[in-house]
Amino acid sequence: MQLDKVLEKNFAKKRKIIPSKFHYDLQGSRYFEKITKTKEYYVTRVEKEILKKISNELNKIFEDNLTFVEFGSGSTEKISILLNDQVKFYVPLDISFDFINKSSKKLSEYFPKLRILPTYCDYIKYIKLPKNISKTKVGFFLGSSIGNFYNGEEKKFLKNAKKTLGKKSFIFVGVDLIKNVKILKNAYNDKGNFTAKFNLNLINIINKKVKTKLKVKDFKYIATFNKKKSSMENFIVSKKYQNFFINKKKFYFKKDEKIQAEISNKFTISKFNKLAKSSGWRVKKHWKDRKKYYAVFLLQA
Numbered sequence: 001m002q003l004d005k006v007l008e009k010n011f012a013k014k015r016k017i018i019p020s021k022f023h024y025d026l027q028g029s030r031y032f033e034k035i036t037k038t039k040e041y042y043v044t045r046v047e048k049e050i051l052k053k054i055s056n057e058l059n060k061i062f063e064d065n066l067t068f069v070e071f072g073s074g075s076t077e078k079i080s081i082l083l084n085d086q087v088k089f090y091v092p093l094d095i096s097f098d099f100i101n102k103s104s105k106k107l108s109e110y111f112p113k114l115r116i117l118p119t120y121c122d123y124i125k126y127i128k129l130p131k132n133i134s135k136t137k138v139g140f141f142l143g144s145s146i147g148n149f150y151n152g153e154e155k156k157f158l159k160n161a162k163k164t165l166g167k168k169s170f171i172f173v174g175v176d177l178i179k180n181v182k183i184l185k186n187a188y189n190d191k192g193n194f195t196a197k198f199n200l201n202l203i204n205i206i207n208k209k210v211k212t213k214l215k216v217k218d219f220k221y222i223a224t225f226n227k228k229k230s231s232m233e234n235f236i237v238s239k240k241y242q243n244f245f246i247n248k249k250k251f252y253f254k255k256d257e258k259i260q261a262e263i264s265n266k267f268t269i270s271k272f273n274k275l276a277k278s279s280g281w282r283v284k285k286h287w288k289d290r291k292k293y294y295a296v297f298l299l300q301a
């Protein structure tokens, strides 16, 4: 669904939500990359630590002639830790059109023999993969993106990913674990304000795509922890009453009204095990980092 249609529906409700996939225009992807380099955002660091461990085991887990399929591939920096001669094809799937093309081009300079087939799509749906790629597909869903879905959509994602990857496939899923609230809050409130800029960039995206004239300076960013849901919740907050039009329909934000820009659900090992099983996957193994902040699960279809 296009952004205007989604906002028309979501802004008519009391709890106003902007789904996280709309963050990623080129600027949004660039801000996200900045976040991954901050001291506070541990996710990228600990996931890379685990992927390095996994890279030593790949030839024990899989035979040769693999196709790697990455859902929400972003910069492709993480996959480069895992690429070896077993991998013949790499299919990065992403909604950020310019970014996926730029990162694929860069990756091909480092891995000239690898066939890279960037595919622009919305990964929540079933995706028809390119033809003539090797049969054994290994999926990747990293960056704790499994925590960014609303209303149980993570199950829909995992079911469709299984359909996309097909029989005898595998998927690695990066899962952020419940931890000290201070560490979580800091991760979404970095001192360089990149998380704030990333979220407030939604205003620029809405202006461009929906032709509104909202001003970034009329909003602020906050991130809070929802204990009941074990979820970090990011909001953009309207500093004043303001109204605007979407497809000629009038909407308004009240002063101090919070618009939900992202959720990052945190898991326990058993909660993710349950989710994977109920989505039709078998859990083969999981790895954790030294601090036990994060886990990467290997699931088998």
Ligand SMILES: C[S@@+](CC[C@H](N)C(=O)[O-])C[C@H]1O[C@@H](n2cnc3c(N)ncnc32)[C@H](O)[C@@H]1O
Residues within 6 Å of the ligand: 020, 021, 024, 029, 032, 036, 044, 071, 072, 073, 074, 075, 078, 093, 094, 095, 096, 121, 122, 123, 124, 142, 143, 144, 145
């Ligand atoms: C949180 S970032 C993670 C990037 C990278 N995988 C990592 O671990 O650093 C999410 C990535 O998924 C992409 N993305 C978000 N929602 C998407 C969707 N519904 N369909 C396809 N790609 C999506 C974004 O463009 C972005 O590159």
